[in-house]
Amino acid sequence: MKLFIQLIMLCGLIMTSAHAENTPATEAKATATVKPSDALDRDSACTRCHDETENKPILSIYQTAHGNKADSRTPSCQSCHGESEKHLSSKSVSPDIIFGSKKGVFAPSDVKDQNTACLTCHDKDQKRTNWQGGAHQVADVACTSCHVSHTAHDKVRDKQTQPEVCFTCHKDQRAQVRKFSHHPIAEGKVACADCHNPHGSAGPKSLVKNTVTETCYTCHAEKRGPFLWEHQPVTEDCSNCHTPHGSNITPLLKSRAPFLCQECHDGPHQSDAPAAGNAAGIQGGLSPTLPNGNFSASENFTGRACMNCHSMVHGSNHPAGALLHR
Template identity: 55%
Template sequence: MRKKPSGIRKWMLAALAGAALLGGAQAWAATESGEASKRKDVVQVGDAVCTRCHDEGEAKPILSIGKTPHGTMADKKAGTCTSCHGASPTHINKPSDVTERPEPGINFGKSSSTPIAERNQACLNCHQGGARMHWQSGPHAAADMECASCHRIHSQEDPVRDRATQPEVCFSCHKEQRALVNRQSHHPIKEGTVICADCHNPHGSAGPKLMARDSVVQTCYTCHMEKRGPFIRTHQPVTEDCTICHNPHGSNIDNLLKSRPPFLCQQCHEPSTHQGNIASTTFPANTTNNNTLARGCLNCHTQIHGTNNPLNVGNERTFRR
């Protein structure tokens, strides 16, 4: 007849059983950990923790970032999910005491509660400097615009970086300029030859009006080289600011002029000589005044931007062929 186990033996048997259970639990945990470690990144380094939920079956096209420069593993500067959205521990592992999963630490879009400065800083951490050197002092930053207002980070097609669609992105805010480019005389923006970024740097500039160069004239000279000179005689507005005479976005007057000659010229030139004569066919009486008819001043002063004619007898002789 088998003897009943003693108290010490019972304790030893219980300890062995507990050890077996613990070993089984550790083995299960190791298996789960191994499965997690086997989960591979999809488009960015370290994105496995995000793409386990944000996969190709999701209605929100987050995974499409793999079709953009930000989703390139070979580029070590491309960034990661957490470099833009923060570590977001409560978003990754939902706390047990909440019903809805919290948003990422840094969230973007109109409904975001993240301060705009913090959202933009997530971009500037990588994109500061170069063409974006003057962002903080620019009017877009002063107006509390976020980068995502213009850019589509997760989309393969970023409309503001496409020459065919960029003007429409700008016109969504700059409605006055939309009306101007539809006038009779305009830069070929509608035709797709010129876009806003050819003249303006939306990320900030050392020049006025977000000019791509340090001044208006230097920006205009990038296309209109023939107006640069050097000339023996240069019309002062040409070297000062082209917008004194021209409206670069559009005008109902030829050559983007702000008003018709001679009235445009008379805004600067003194009325004591023939420049101030009123357009008339009877000035003085019973005579014909040709100075201000038709094209006005341009009838004689054809080289209005500058001339190499050395003749200098008086103002009436300047800017002629």
């Protein structure tokens, strides 16, 4: 009842407001053809002052999913900013919720309050079920540190521009993706959110899947196998050998072979074979895979090293591939 009276009063205000005559043509056209939802009706409480004359893009919100006039769930100004009764009667008092992190005319609200305003509608969305307890929630990162609401283009949801947003806080990853070997993130072909759910997840490091390896398989399905001869560290965790964002050792390797391999295979080859990294590997029946039929100690320590013979590092389907050499 109280709300109803308020609405009547507001309608009166709108009708006498000078702003009402200045309603932009586009808006007038839109309201003439589509029956505005109650939410948009209620916006007039705010838009009688905050209109197209603002130097910030307030009304562009109608070009976003939050301006969908046909959807009854569409938020009004007050669904996000709060009823703001005091602000309505005195513009020197702040609205209930001020978003962002920088002080403008008014100080920003507590991050928890800002996020609650969004989560009243978005906490049931499937992709945000792990927000509570996720790294960003725990670190008090606001939804609006990543998302903008009044701008039609939400940078963080566009593959091309998403990294810019993440890099404002994640400087290490910015440096990593510039390394010689990298996922094409800066190129706009792979996005951070292809591997991470920024809203938190059940996996480690907010990965979209429950493990690193499952996350990698979403694109590198051919590495999943099944292989007749598996290489244990591959099925265990791709990051035993690879680093996800960037490396100066191609392809995205943590270190160079033979050192990479010797982190686990530190002993010599079996008695009848040469010591790993030694010269006479031609005895073991693997020599046909060598490009020129022989190799020297120096070659073993450069380039593909161990992979000159053990070329199937990710697993082999050859009946005789137990040594990952074919």
